[in-house]
Amino acid sequence: MICIVCPMGCPLSVEKTADGFKVSGNTCPRGEKYAIAECTAPTRTLTSIVPVKGKDMVSVKSSAPLPKEKIFDCVNVLATITLDAPVKVGDIIVKDILGTGVDIVATKNIP
Amino acid sequence: MKHVDIVIIGGGPAGMAAAVSAYKAGIRDILILERDQHLGGILQQCIHNGFGLHHFGEELTGPEYAWRYEEEVQKLNIPYKLGAMVTDLTADRKVTYISEEDGEVTLDAGAVILAMGCRERSRGALNIPGVRPAGIYTAGTAQRFVNIKGYMPGKNIVILGSGDIGLIMARRMTLEGAKVQAVCELMPYSGGLNRNIVQCLNDFNIPLRLSHTVVQIHGKDRVTGVTIAKVDENRQPIESTREFIECDTLLLSCGLLPENELTKCAGITLDRVTGGAVCDSYRQTSAKGIFSCGNVLHVHDLVDFVSEEAELAGASAAAYVRGELSTNGRVIAVNPTGGVRYTVPQMLYTEGGDVKLFFRVADIYNNVTVRVSDGNNIIFEKKRKKVAPGEMESIALKADILKNINGDNITVTLIKEGEKA
Ligand SMILES: Cc1cc2nc3c(=O)[nH]c(=O)nc-3n(C[C@H](O)[C@H](O)[C@H](O)COP(=O)(O)OP(=O)(O)OC[C@H]3O[C@@H](n4cnc5c(N)ncnc54)[C@H](O)[C@@H]3O)c2cc1C
Ligand code: SF4
Numbered sequence: 001m002i003c004i005v006c007p008m009g010c011p012l013s014v015e016k017t018a019d020g021f022k023v024s025g026n027t028c029p030r031g032e033k034y035a036i037a038e039c040t041a042p043t044r045t046l047t048s049i050v051p052v053k054g055k056d057m058v059s060v061k062s063s064a065p066l067p068k069e070k071i072f073d074c075v076n077v078l079a080t081i082t083l084d085a086p087v088k089v090g091d092i093i094v095k096d097i098l099g100t101g102v103d104i105v106a107t108k109n110i111p
Numbered sequence: 112m113k114h115v116d117i118v119i120i121g122g123g124p125a126g127m128a129a130a131v132s133a134y135k136a137g138i139r140d141i142l143i144l145e146r147d148q149h150l151g152g153i154l155q156q157c158i159h160n161g162f163g164l165h166h167f168g169e170e171l172t173g174p175e176y177a178w179r180y181e182e183e184v185q186k187l188n189i190p191y192k193l194g195a196m197v198t199d200l201t202a203d204r205k206v207t208y209i210s211e212e213d214g215e216v217t218l219d220a221g222a223v224i225l226a227m228g229c230r231e232r233s234r235g236a237l238n239i240p241g242v243r244p245a246g247i248y249t250a251g252t253a254q255r256f257v258n259i260k261g262y263m264p265g266k267n268i269v270i271l272g273s274g275d276i277g278l279i280m281a282r283r284m285t286l287e288g289a290k291v292q293a294v295c296e297l298m299p300y301s302g303g304l305n306r307n308i309v310q311c312l313n314d315f316n317i318p319l320r321l322s323h324t325v326v327q328i329h330g331k332d333r334v335t336g337v338t339i340a341k342v343d344e345n346r347q348p349i350e351s352t353r354e355f356i357e358c359d360t361l362l363l364s365c366g367l368l369p370e371n372e373l374t375k376c377a378g379i380t381l382d383r384v385t386g387g388a389v390c391d392s393y394r395q396t397s398a399k400g401i402f403s404c405g406n407v408l409h410v411h412d413l414v415d416f417v418s419e420e421a422e423l424a425g426a427s428a429a430a431y432v433r434g435e436l437s438t439n440g441r442v443i444a445v446n447p448t449g450g451v452r453y454t455v456p457q458m459l460y461t462e463g464g465d466v467k468l469f470f471r472v473a474d475i476y477n478n479v480t481v482r483v484s485d486g487n488n489i490i491f492e493k494k495r496k497k498v499a500p501g502e503m504e505s506i507a508l509k510a511d512i513l514k515n516i517n518g519d520n521i522t523v524t525l526i527k528e529g530e531k532a
Binding site for chain 1: 155158159160161164170172173174175178257258259260261286287304305306308309310314412413502
């Protein structure tokens with residue numbers, strides 16, 4: 001398994017133990033957290049775009065990583081949305097998307 | 112002719128960071144010239160996250176990273192012009208630009224900072240036989256279409272080249288509903304980061320075909336498919352491995368080239384390997400008072416290092432304007448050899464203080480020693496577990512090491528201990 005938390009990309013190995021997981025190969029503690037999450041409930045940050053009437057697209061991201069298996073469902077929710085300008089960095093575009101507790105926020109200003 | 116203390120060409124992350132740094136070094140008469148309608152450069156279309164881990168200690172998307180700098184430029188009231196395209200530059204720092212608002216204007220600059228970024232190698236640079244139907248784009252052009260205009264260039268896609276932009280686009284196109292058939296890579300390894308192979312290809316079961324290239328493009332008006340083939344050690348296609356893949360779009364992600372037309376106008380010496388200017392440890396080029404930073408100097412993988420380099424160039428330009436840039440001591444040429452392709456800077460001064468030397472290697476090597484020597488002595492050594500062409504390396508040379516250099520050049524070499532990977 002390759003850690004994807006930072007550009008170092010450390011090769012990790014994970015062993016199942018009686019009381020959880022034993023991770024090796026990580027350079028920092030974030031690697032251990034990632035490996036365990038990847039084995040139990042993998043998550044990914046989603047970045048995408050939403051149209052703004054008469055303007056360029058606004059780029060958006062999930063405010064926290066989403067469950068990996070919900071990524072495509074979230075993209076489908078975004079596909080139904082059109083915004084009105086102006087949009088500002090940090091504006092919440094979708095609150096608590098699909099009940100995940102995670103918001104979709106704008107990452108760009110569209111004046 | 113109007114005088115400006117520091118003119119910065121390009122308002123991407125490099126230009127903005129250079130401007131902020133020159134301002135903080137006490138210069139107020141600054142002007143950023145940007146041909147686009149907004150600041151931020153290429154980051155505006157890089158909507159994925161992963162930027163800023165080094166510089167801001169958090170994970171930002173490209174537009175957010177750009178916004179951090181734009182906010183600062185605005186807060187400090189640093190003047191900038193949008194829609195201002197620089198068309199000429201001379202070695203004595205006359206900068207000519209055109210804009211709708213001002214027409215053609217020539218400025219007399221105290222110092223100039225080149226921050227024009229890079230462009231993608233186009234398909235002209237590639238040798239794929241066959242006609243040229245519609246449906247062939249560089250990955251960066253497709254990225255702009257999708258992420259800024261919301262326009263999908265195709266539905267069924269093959270990507271040639273596995274650098275980070277190609278990998279990122281494989282994921283983007285998949286999330287937008289396209290089917291990415293394969294990413295082909297001529298080399299036996301990917302030029303992209305491992306994390307991008309995992310989260311952009313493996314997550315979506317997109318095959319990465321290493322040592323493969325596109326040998327033919329099919330279709331008359333629109334691409335209908337490509338023929339790919341495995342290549343041998345000499346990167347020549349092996350006939351018996353030809354394989355047809357149906358697709359309507361071919362994306363090319365075959366590397367970036369620094370945008371140095373203006374640098375050439377000024378007669379500045381270019382490095383054949385980087386495609387950017389030859390510079391000293393202050394990022395000053397062969398023309399006095401003209402500095403260079405960011406992707407126009409050499410292609411960076413991480414914008415964080417672009418910002419760092421631009422801050423150095425900005426501070427150096429400020430020192431130059433005040434007549435305080437210390438180019439004391441002897442000039443030392445830095446020569447890359449033995450697996451090191453290039454270094455930046457290419458020149459340094461024995462009395463110029465600490466220097467961080469950036470370099471790229473020619474191949475993947477495990478367990479190497481980076482060695483710097485001055486002909487007589489080894490002046491610096493550092494062990495590295497793994498080095499790869501896709502990842503920029505750096506070493507820090509302390510001022511007292513530099514002071515003691517014999518002669519007028521040093522070499523940077525890889526001493527290979529282990530097997531070549
Ligand atoms: C398609 C693409 C995708 C990339 N994706 C990533 C990524 O995912 N992650 C990452 O870290 N890095 C990525 N990079 C690298 C990225 O370019 C750098 O990290 C960073 O944006 C470089 O900053 P820069 O300011 O040097 O160049 P740029 O961002 O390219 O900015 C240069 C600016 O100069 C302006 N300019 C050029 N010529 C003139 C002129 N004659 N007159 C006036 N203005 C001019 C341009 O309009 C532009 O705004 C990517 C690069 C490209 C090309
Ligand atoms: S383990 Fe730590 S250093 Fe290694 S890739 Fe993961 S986050 Fe980066």
